[in-house]
Amino acid sequence: MANRIILNQTSYHGAGAINAIPDEIKSRGFKKVFVASDPDLVKFGVSKKVTDILDNAGIEYKLYSDIKPNPTIENVQHGVAEFKASKADCIVAIGGGSSMDTAKAIGIIIANPEFEDVRSLEGVAPTKNKCVPIIAVPTTAGTAAEVTINYVITDVERKRKFVCVDAHDIPVVAVVDPDMMSTMPASLTAATGMDALTHAIEAYVSTVASHYTDALAMKAIEMVTAYLPSSYKGNRESRAAMHDAQCLAGMAFSNALLGIVHSMAHKTGAAFHEGSMKDRHLPHGCANAIYLPYVIKYNAHDQRAAERYADIARMLGLSGNSNKGLIESLCGLIDKMNDELNIPHTLKEFG
Numbered sequence: 001m002a003n004r005i006i007l008n009q010t011s012y013h014g015a016g017a018i019n020a021i022p023d024e025i026k027s028r029g030f031k032k033v034f035v036a037s038d039p040d041l042v043k044f045g046v047s048k049k050v051t052d053i054l055d056n057a058g059i060e061y062k063l064y065s066d067i068k069p070n071p072t073i074e075n076v077q078h079g080v081a082e083f084k085a086s087k088a089d090c091i092v093a094i095g096g097g098s099s100m101d102t103a104k105a106i107g108i109i110i111a112n113p114e115f116e117d118v119r120s121l122e123g124v125a126p127t128k129n130k131c132v133p134i135i136a137v138p139t140t141a142g143t144a145a146e147v148t149i150n151y152v153i154t155d156v157e158r159k160r161k162f163v164c165v166d167a168h169d170i171p172v173v174a175v176v177d178p179d180m181m182s183t184m185p186a187s188l189t190a191a192t193g194m195d196a197l198t199h200a201i202e203a204y205v206s207t208v209a210s211h212y213t214d215a216l217a218m219k220a221i222e223m224v225t226a227y228l229p230s231s232y233k234g235n236r237e238s239r240a241a242m243h244d245a246q247c248l249a250g251m252a253f254s255n256a257l258l259g260i261v262h263s264m265a266h267k268t269g270a271a272f273h274e275g276s277m278k279d280r281h282l283p284h285g286c287a288n289a290i291y292l293p294y295v296i297k298y299n300a301h302d303q304r305a306a307e308r309y310a311d312i313a314r315m316l317g318l319s320g321n322s323n324k325g326l327i328e329s330l331c332g333l334i335d336k337m338n339d340e341l342n343i344p345h346t347l348k349e350f351g
Contacts, residue, residue: 003210005255006149006167008174013244017177018050021092021135022057024173028133033061034088036079036103038068038095046139046183047094054092062086067095067102069281070154070161070269073118076105083110083132090133093146093171094180096192097284100136100145101152104169107131111168118153122162129168136171139180141231141242142192142285144199144250146174154270161266170254176247178240186232189239190341191285193228196220196246197334198288202259203252205299205308213256218315220249225316225333229340261288261295268347282350289343290350293331300327 012020025033033054037047042065054061064082068075083091083106093103105118111129115121136146145151149170154161184192200220203213223245231238265287272282299305306323313326318333320326335345344350 003212003255005212006170007251008147008170009172011147011174011176013176013247015177015179015240017175018053018137018180021050021053021137021175022059024135025059025090026057028090028172030090030133031060032086032088032090033059034083034086034091034106034132035061035063036067036091036093036095036099036106037063037065038099039065041065041095041099041139044183046180049180050092050094050137061092062088067099069098070152070284071098071102071105072154072156074156076102076109076118076153077116079106080109080116090135092135092137094137094139096138096140097143097145097152100138100143100171103134103136104131104145104151105153105164107134108164108166108169119155119162121153121164121166124165127166127168131169134171135173135175137175137177137180138243140184140188140192141181141239141246142195144196144246144253146171146176147247147250148254150254152266159270161270163266174247176243178243181239181243182236184239186234187342188283189232189242190228190343191283191289192246193224193231193242193285194289194292194337194341194343195285196242196249197224197228197337198261198285198292199246199253199258200224200249201292201296201312202261203249203256204312205305206253206256206259207304209256213252216248216252217256218312220245220252221312222315223248225337229337232341259295260299261291264291264295282347286343286350289334289338289341290345290347293334296327296331296334300324
Protein backbone atom coordinates (compact mmCIF):
# COMPACT_ATOMS: atom_id res chain seq x y z
CA MET A 1 0.00 0.00 0.00
CA ALA A 2 1.30 3.46 -0.89
CA ASN A 3 1.53 5.97 1.96
CA ARG A 4 0.50 9.55 1.19
CA ILE A 5 2.29 12.25 3.17
CA ILE A 6 0.97 15.82 2.99
CA LEU A 7 2.83 18.70 4.65
CA ASN A 8 2.89 22.50 4.34
CA GLN A 9 4.82 24.08 1.50
CA THR A 10 6.83 26.04 4.08
CA SER A 11 6.94 26.20 7.86
CA TYR A 12 8.82 28.40 10.31
CA HIS A 13 9.62 27.36 13.87
CA GLY A 14 11.06 29.27 16.81
CA ALA A 15 10.94 32.63 18.56
CA GLY A 16 10.46 35.52 16.16
CA ALA A 17 9.08 33.32 13.37
CA ILE A 18 6.15 35.70 12.81
CA ASN A 19 8.59 38.24 11.34
CA ALA A 20 8.77 36.05 8.23
CA ILE A 21 5.08 36.63 7.43
CA PRO A 22 5.45 39.83 5.33
CA ASP A 23 8.10 38.26 3.08
CA GLU A 24 5.88 35.23 2.53
CA ILE A 25 2.93 37.46 1.62
CA LYS A 26 4.92 39.63 -0.75
CA SER A 27 6.89 36.80 -2.40
CA ARG A 28 3.65 34.99 -3.19
CA GLY A 29 2.15 38.10 -4.77
CA PHE A 30 -0.73 38.54 -2.32
CA LYS A 31 -2.25 42.03 -2.22
CA LYS A 32 -4.69 42.00 0.69
CA VAL A 33 -4.92 39.78 3.75
CA PHE A 34 -8.01 38.50 5.55
CA VAL A 35 -6.83 38.16 9.17
CA ALA A 36 -8.99 35.61 11.00
CA SER A 37 -8.62 35.60 14.79
CA ASP A 38 -10.89 35.11 17.77
CA PRO A 39 -12.18 38.08 19.79
CA ASP A 40 -10.24 37.25 22.98
CA LEU A 41 -6.94 37.23 21.09
CA VAL A 42 -7.83 40.62 19.63
CA LYS A 43 -8.94 41.94 23.03
CA PHE A 44 -5.73 40.89 24.80
CA GLY A 45 -3.39 42.11 22.08
CA VAL A 46 -2.15 38.72 20.87
CA SER A 47 -3.37 39.20 17.28
CA LYS A 48 -1.78 42.67 17.34
CA LYS A 49 1.67 41.05 17.41
CA VAL A 50 0.99 39.97 13.82
CA THR A 51 -1.08 42.91 12.59
CA ASP A 52 1.62 45.33 13.81
CA ILE A 53 4.09 43.48 11.58
CA LEU A 54 1.67 43.78 8.66
CA ASP A 55 1.24 47.52 9.37
CA ASN A 56 4.99 48.09 9.46
CA ALA A 57 5.38 46.24 6.16
CA GLY A 58 2.63 48.32 4.52
CA ILE A 59 0.43 45.27 3.89
CA GLU A 60 -3.31 45.93 3.67
CA TYR A 61 -5.57 43.66 5.68
CA LYS A 62 -9.11 43.16 6.98
CA LEU A 63 -9.40 41.89 10.57
CA TYR A 64 -12.21 39.38 11.07
CA SER A 65 -12.84 38.27 14.66
CA ASP A 66 -16.39 36.92 14.68
CA ILE A 67 -15.04 33.46 15.51
CA LYS A 68 -16.55 31.34 18.26
CA PRO A 69 -15.13 28.33 20.10
CA ASN A 70 -16.14 25.25 18.11
CA PRO A 71 -17.09 27.22 14.97
CA THR A 72 -20.59 26.66 13.65
CA ILE A 73 -22.04 26.41 10.14
CA GLU A 74 -23.46 29.92 10.51
CA ASN A 75 -20.09 31.17 11.74
CA VAL A 76 -18.42 29.86 8.59
CA GLN A 77 -21.07 31.25 6.26
CA HIS A 78 -20.76 34.69 7.81
CA GLY A 79 -16.99 34.49 7.39
CA VAL A 80 -17.39 33.59 3.72
CA ALA A 81 -19.54 36.68 3.18
CA GLU A 82 -17.02 38.87 5.00
CA PHE A 83 -14.13 37.45 2.96
CA LYS A 84 -15.93 38.21 -0.29
CA ALA A 85 -16.65 41.76 0.86
CA SER A 86 -13.03 42.31 1.89
CA LYS A 87 -11.63 41.61 -1.62
CA ALA A 88 -8.71 39.80 0.06
CA ASP A 89 -6.69 37.13 -1.75
CA CYS A 90 -5.18 35.23 1.19
CA ILE A 91 -5.87 34.44 4.84
CA VAL A 92 -3.68 34.79 7.93
CA ALA A 93 -5.28 32.66 10.63
CA ILE A 94 -4.21 33.49 14.20
CA GLY A 95 -5.35 31.36 17.10
CA GLY A 96 -6.16 27.83 18.15
CA GLY A 97 -8.29 25.25 16.42
CA SER A 98 -11.34 27.50 16.15
CA SER A 99 -9.59 30.21 14.14
CA MET A 100 -7.80 27.67 11.95
CA ASP A 101 -10.90 25.58 11.32
CA THR A 102 -12.96 28.65 10.44
CA ALA A 103 -10.24 29.86 8.07
CA LYS A 104 -9.99 26.47 6.36
CA ALA A 105 -13.74 26.23 5.83
CA ILE A 106 -13.91 29.80 4.50
CA GLY A 107 -10.97 29.19 2.17
CA ILE A 108 -12.40 25.94 0.82
CA ILE A 109 -15.85 27.42 0.15
CA ILE A 110 -14.46 30.53 -1.56
CA ALA A 111 -12.53 28.25 -3.94
CA ASN A 112 -15.34 25.66 -4.18
CA PRO A 113 -18.63 27.60 -3.88
CA GLU A 114 -20.76 24.52 -4.55
CA PHE A 115 -20.07 23.57 -0.91
CA GLU A 116 -21.45 26.79 0.58
CA ASP A 117 -24.03 24.86 2.61
CA VAL A 118 -20.99 23.70 4.70
CA ARG A 119 -22.60 20.37 5.69
CA SER A 120 -21.61 18.85 2.34
CA LEU A 121 -17.95 19.24 3.34
CA GLU A 122 -18.29 16.49 5.94
CA GLY A 123 -15.93 13.55 5.56
CA VAL A 124 -13.75 13.53 2.46
CA ALA A 125 -15.56 15.99 0.22
CA PRO A 126 -14.79 15.93 -3.53
CA THR A 127 -13.50 19.49 -3.73
CA LYS A 128 -11.72 20.33 -6.98
CA ASN A 129 -9.73 23.44 -6.07
CA LYS A 130 -7.17 24.30 -3.42
CA CYS A 131 -8.52 26.65 -0.79
CA VAL A 132 -7.59 30.31 -0.54
CA PRO A 133 -3.91 30.35 0.55
CA ILE A 134 -3.65 30.31 4.34
CA ILE A 135 -0.74 31.37 6.54
CA ALA A 136 -1.44 29.75 9.90
CA VAL A 137 -0.13 31.17 13.19
CA PRO A 138 -1.04 28.98 16.19
CA THR A 139 -1.44 30.47 19.66
CA THR A 140 -2.03 27.18 21.47
CA ALA A 141 0.09 24.03 21.75
CA GLY A 142 -2.27 21.21 20.92
CA THR A 143 -4.62 21.38 17.96
CA ALA A 144 -1.84 21.46 15.32
CA ALA A 145 -4.41 22.72 12.82
CA GLU A 146 -1.61 24.70 11.16
CA VAL A 147 -0.09 21.48 9.77
CA THR A 148 -3.14 19.30 9.15
CA ILE A 149 -5.69 18.61 6.42
CA ASN A 150 -8.55 18.40 8.93
CA TYR A 151 -11.07 20.80 10.39
CA VAL A 152 -14.15 20.42 12.57
CA ILE A 153 -17.46 22.28 12.33
CA THR A 154 -20.33 22.27 14.83
CA ASP A 155 -23.86 21.73 13.55
CA VAL A 156 -25.89 23.42 16.29
CA GLU A 157 -29.24 22.50 14.76
CA ARG A 158 -28.42 18.78 14.84
CA LYS A 159 -26.29 18.98 18.02
CA ARG A 160 -23.27 17.35 16.43
CA LYS A 161 -19.79 18.06 15.18
CA PHE A 162 -18.54 16.84 11.85
CA VAL A 163 -14.97 16.36 10.68
CA CYS A 164 -13.78 17.47 7.24
CA VAL A 165 -10.68 15.86 5.76
CA ASP A 166 -9.41 17.60 2.64
CA ALA A 167 -5.91 17.74 1.19
CA HIS A 168 -6.90 21.04 -0.44
CA ASP A 169 -7.19 22.86 2.91
CA ILE A 170 -3.70 22.54 4.41
CA PRO A 171 -2.17 25.98 5.07
CA VAL A 172 0.56 26.84 2.57
CA VAL A 173 2.67 28.30 5.40
CA ALA A 174 2.78 27.40 9.10
CA VAL A 175 4.39 29.91 11.45
CA VAL A 176 5.02 28.20 14.79
CA ASP A 177 6.30 30.94 17.10
CA PRO A 178 6.34 30.14 20.86
CA ASP A 179 6.06 33.86 21.66
CA MET A 180 2.48 33.69 20.34
CA MET A 181 1.46 31.31 23.13
CA SER A 182 3.15 33.07 26.03
CA THR A 183 -0.17 34.32 27.48
CA MET A 184 -1.98 30.98 27.24
CA PRO A 185 -3.74 30.26 30.58
CA ALA A 186 -2.88 27.09 32.51
CA SER A 187 -6.24 25.40 31.87
CA LEU A 188 -5.86 25.85 28.12
CA THR A 189 -2.24 24.66 28.30
CA ALA A 190 -3.48 21.47 29.96
CA ALA A 191 -6.36 20.82 27.57
CA THR A 192 -4.46 21.50 24.36
CA GLY A 193 -1.42 19.58 25.60
CA MET A 194 -3.48 16.46 26.26
CA ASP A 195 -5.08 16.93 22.86
CA ALA A 196 -1.58 16.77 21.37
CA LEU A 197 -0.75 13.62 23.35
CA THR A 198 -3.97 12.00 22.13
CA HIS A 199 -3.17 12.98 18.53
CA ALA A 200 0.22 11.28 18.76
CA ILE A 201 -0.95 8.10 20.52
CA GLU A 202 -3.91 7.61 18.17
CA ALA A 203 -1.70 8.23 15.13
CA TYR A 204 0.81 5.61 16.31
CA VAL A 205 -1.91 3.00 16.91
CA SER A 206 -3.78 3.84 13.68
CA THR A 207 -4.20 1.01 11.17
CA VAL A 208 -2.83 3.30 8.43
CA ALA A 209 0.27 4.42 10.32
CA SER A 210 3.57 4.29 8.44
CA HIS A 211 7.29 4.57 9.24
CA TYR A 212 7.01 8.30 8.50
CA THR A 213 4.11 8.94 10.88
CA ASP A 214 5.50 6.56 13.53
CA ALA A 215 8.68 8.63 13.88
CA LEU A 216 6.70 11.85 14.24
CA ALA A 217 4.20 10.35 16.68
CA MET A 218 6.78 8.72 18.95
CA LYS A 219 8.87 11.89 19.22
CA ALA A 220 5.73 13.88 20.01
CA ILE A 221 4.72 11.44 22.76
CA GLU A 222 8.20 11.61 24.27
CA MET A 223 8.17 15.42 24.27
CA VAL A 224 4.60 15.92 25.55
CA THR A 225 5.07 13.57 28.50
CA ALA A 226 8.37 15.29 29.31
CA TYR A 227 7.35 18.93 28.91
CA LEU A 228 3.57 19.31 29.43
CA PRO A 229 3.58 19.27 33.27
CA SER A 230 6.20 22.03 33.49
CA SER A 231 4.59 23.93 30.61
CA TYR A 232 1.37 23.88 32.64
CA LYS A 233 3.29 25.52 35.49
CA GLY A 234 4.46 28.29 33.16
CA ASN A 235 8.00 27.22 32.29
CA ARG A 236 8.90 29.17 29.14
CA GLU A 237 11.34 26.61 27.70
CA SER A 238 8.81 23.83 28.20
CA ARG A 239 6.13 25.88 26.45
CA ALA A 240 8.43 26.32 23.46
CA ALA A 241 9.09 22.57 23.42
CA MET A 242 5.35 21.87 23.57
CA HIS A 243 4.85 24.06 20.51
CA ASP A 244 7.18 21.75 18.57
CA ALA A 245 5.71 18.59 20.11
CA GLN A 246 2.13 19.42 19.12
CA CYS A 247 3.33 20.25 15.60
CA LEU A 248 4.99 16.83 15.27
CA ALA A 249 1.81 15.17 16.56
CA GLY A 250 -0.23 17.12 14.01
CA MET A 251 1.96 16.03 11.11
CA ALA A 252 1.57 12.44 12.33
CA PHE A 253 -2.20 12.33 12.71
CA SER A 254 -2.93 14.41 9.62
CA ASN A 255 -1.38 11.57 7.63
CA ALA A 256 -2.17 8.54 9.83
CA LEU A 257 -5.65 9.68 11.01
CA LEU A 258 -7.20 9.36 14.47
CA GLY A 259 -9.43 6.94 16.41
CA ILE A 260 -12.17 6.35 18.94
CA VAL A 261 -10.99 8.94 21.49
CA HIS A 262 -11.49 11.76 19.03
CA SER A 263 -14.75 10.44 17.60
CA MET A 264 -16.23 10.35 21.12
CA ALA A 265 -14.70 13.68 22.13
CA HIS A 266 -16.28 15.39 19.12
CA LYS A 267 -19.71 13.99 20.00
CA THR A 268 -19.33 15.03 23.63
CA GLY A 269 -18.12 18.49 22.69
CA ALA A 270 -21.15 18.99 20.46
CA ALA A 271 -23.51 17.95 23.27
CA PHE A 272 -21.82 20.14 25.88
CA HIS A 273 -20.71 23.14 23.84
CA GLU A 274 -20.53 26.75 24.96
CA GLY A 275 -24.13 27.93 25.30
CA SER A 276 -25.65 24.48 25.81
CA MET A 277 -24.79 24.49 29.53
CA LYS A 278 -24.48 27.50 31.77
CA ASP A 279 -21.00 26.89 33.12
CA ARG A 280 -19.97 23.44 31.91
CA HIS A 281 -18.57 23.82 28.40
CA LEU A 282 -16.35 20.76 27.94
CA PRO A 283 -13.12 21.68 26.08
CA HIS A 284 -12.14 19.24 23.35
CA GLY A 285 -8.74 18.49 24.90
CA CYS A 286 -10.30 17.73 28.29
CA ALA A 287 -12.72 15.27 26.68
CA ASN A 288 -9.75 13.57 24.98
CA ALA A 289 -7.83 13.40 28.25
CA ILE A 290 -10.79 11.84 30.05
CA TYR A 291 -11.47 9.22 27.39
CA LEU A 292 -7.87 8.30 26.51
CA PRO A 293 -7.05 5.71 29.22
CA TYR A 294 -10.47 4.04 28.85
CA VAL A 295 -10.04 3.75 25.08
CA ILE A 296 -6.50 2.38 25.41
CA LYS A 297 -7.80 -0.42 27.65
CA TYR A 298 -10.65 -1.11 25.21
CA ASN A 299 -8.46 -1.08 22.09
CA ALA A 300 -5.88 -3.29 23.80
CA HIS A 301 -8.19 -6.28 23.26
CA ASP A 302 -6.86 -6.11 19.68
CA GLN A 303 -3.41 -7.73 19.49
CA ARG A 304 -1.87 -5.22 17.10
CA ALA A 305 -3.13 -2.26 19.13
CA ALA A 306 -1.83 -3.84 22.33
CA GLU A 307 1.62 -4.27 20.79
CA ARG A 308 1.63 -0.64 19.67
CA TYR A 309 0.61 0.68 23.10
CA ALA A 310 3.33 -1.50 24.62
CA ASP A 311 5.85 0.05 22.19
CA ILE A 312 4.92 3.47 23.55
CA ALA A 313 5.31 2.33 27.15
CA ARG A 314 8.75 0.84 26.43
CA MET A 315 9.90 4.02 24.69
CA LEU A 316 8.86 6.00 27.79
CA GLY A 317 10.77 3.61 30.06
CA LEU A 318 7.64 2.41 31.87
CA SER A 319 7.58 -0.85 33.81
CA GLY A 320 5.81 -4.06 32.81
CA ASN A 321 6.75 -7.69 32.11
CA SER A 322 4.06 -8.14 29.46
CA ASN A 323 2.01 -6.07 27.04
CA LYS A 324 -0.77 -6.00 29.64
CA GLY A 325 1.57 -4.71 32.32
CA LEU A 326 3.08 -2.09 30.02
CA ILE A 327 -0.39 -0.87 28.99
CA GLU A 328 -1.44 -0.58 32.63
CA SER A 329 1.67 1.54 33.25
CA LEU A 330 0.85 3.72 30.24
CA CYS A 331 -2.71 4.32 31.47
CA GLY A 332 -1.31 5.02 34.92
CA LEU A 333 1.00 7.67 33.46
CA ILE A 334 -1.94 9.35 31.69
CA ASP A 335 -4.01 9.28 34.89
CA LYS A 336 -1.08 10.86 36.77
CA MET A 337 -0.72 13.57 34.12
CA ASN A 338 -4.45 14.34 34.32
CA ASP A 339 -4.10 14.71 38.10
CA GLU A 340 -1.14 17.09 37.69
CA LEU A 341 -3.10 19.10 35.11
CA ASN A 342 -6.30 19.24 37.20
CA ILE A 343 -8.28 17.34 34.56
CA PRO A 344 -10.97 15.02 36.02
CA HIS A 345 -11.08 11.31 35.28
CA THR A 346 -14.77 11.09 34.37
CA LEU A 347 -17.47 13.24 32.77
CA LYS A 348 -19.37 13.11 36.07
CA GLU A 349 -16.38 14.60 37.91
CA PHE A 350 -16.31 17.37 35.31
CA GLY A 351 -19.92 18.20 36.12
